[in-house]
Amino acid sequence: MKTYYFDHSASTPPYESVIRTVAELMTEHYANPSALHRAGTEAGKLVERARSAVAALFGATPGEVVFTSGGTESNNLAMKGILGHTGRKGKHLVTTAIEHSSVHATAKQLEREGVRVTYLMPDAQGRIAPADVAAAITEDTALVSVMHVNNETGALQPIEAIGELLRRHPRIRFHVDGVQAVGKVPFEWTRSRVDLYSASAHKFRGPRGAGYLLVREGLKLRPLLAGGGQESDVRSGTHNLPGIVGMAQALRLALESMPERRARMYELRRRLIDALKDMPELVLNSPEDAAVASPQIVNLSYPGMRPEVLLHMLEEHGVLVSTQSACSSKSLKPSRVLMAMGLGEARGGPAASGSASETSIRPEISIRWPSGCG
Known part of the structure; x- marks a missing residue:
């Protein structure tokens, strides 16, 4: 049948060419990209080449690309990284009642730890009104987190309009969960007012276990994981070389x-x-x-x-x-x-x-x- x-x-399902790339990398480039010997150096160069490729596809700089294990980690890093860096207690997060569970559950966790959270309600079409975002902002607001595409209804959220209103509040950071948008909905990093943008490779025919977080240049995040600081001290852990390179390849194919x-x-x-x-x-x-x-x-x-x-x-x-x-x-x-x-x-x-x-x-x-x- x-x-x-x-x-x-x-x-x-991953692109066939991505599968071949991942298999080749697992066979020939198994050295740790952080190692100082020749094999490690070659692996490290492949990681940085992939980083530059991902950055170029969005008009970002390589330093604005943080590799993660996927959307859940990217969302957690964005939210906890900002609120942890600014001091959680007494701070304010504005998000929505329709976010993916990795954002919604993170907001609930932060709430239990002393962050005040406002959950905005959508209209009957499943969309958030920018005016509601504006009305929710207080002097303690540190972060606004609104997804790009709703993962259940497909409703497209007005992130451009929200970003524009946040230009009047330069101290507030804007996080967008773009997991369901990449490869389906256009997004311009350079001209946007978005500070953090999450993505996951297996949503655009890349390998599982790989993702990235675009982080606006100069923005400081508190790391989730303590360790070797492989990703500019923002994210520790041995680089998933096959996943990272496969993701960069899949991203190029998806956007083209x-x-x-x-x-x-x-x-x-x-x-x-x-x-x-x-x-x-x-x-x-x-x-x-x-x-x-x-x-x-x-x-x-x-x-x-x-x-x-x-x-x-x-x-x-x-x-x-x-x-x-x-x-x-x-x-x-x-x-x-x-x-x-x-x-x-x-x-x-x-x-x-x-x-x-x-x-x-x-x-x-x-x-x-x-x-x-x-």
Whole structure:
């Protein structure tokens, strides 16, 4: 039986050329990149070449690229790195009620440690209003953290407008979780007011266990890990050379092909939403307007139907999907995102919802169900 993988927001199949690169590096460049002998020096040069490549793709400087293990670490480093450096107690974080669990759980942890947190609510389309961000800012606000693309609904957040309003508050740092955006949504680092931008390689057909955090030049972060300080004393740990180089290669391929893929995905998204209008049992939770939605994620509810019933029925036909985020797929709790949108348990509850997003395997269907962990 032929299998159709519709779960790309959770993890993508790596490019074949990336697989070959990773295999070659594991075979021929296994030395520690921090070692001083020739093999180590050669490995270290490959790390720095990858760093320069990632930086150039966004108009950043190599020193603004910090390699991590993925989105979860990047988000934790950004948030704890800022609030830890400025002194947590009494400081204020502005974030949203619809962030990925790696941001939401970090905010909750910081809250328990003395940081005051404001959780902004979205509108019915799952979008945050810049005016609400402005209204939440106080003299103690140290960080604003708003994702670029919502991992469950695909709602595109107005990070450009939020960045512009934060220009009036230069002491406040702006973090954006870009895990679901890279390779699908354009982003200009140089002209943005974003200070920290997180990404994960396995979301854009790179290897698992590799990610990066763009950190605005001159910004000081408190490290999460004590150790050798391999990443300019911001992140310690032996460099994952195959993952880092494979990620840089995958990123280049994803960004080069993005215009064509975006146009194709938006057309498939339109066809899917139009077809769903003939199915009254299904309710669309994502923005219908493509101008405020990413192209690759569509979120639907089937009120009264348990998601695992649909999941296993589709699996019997070779269609592999998931419900909710991969981080929450085994949870019976209602979707935190859909509940925050005010959709209620009939649409956001464990018996109701799932989301679909891009696949390159079967274009005439081209749906894939929701996003995953960093």
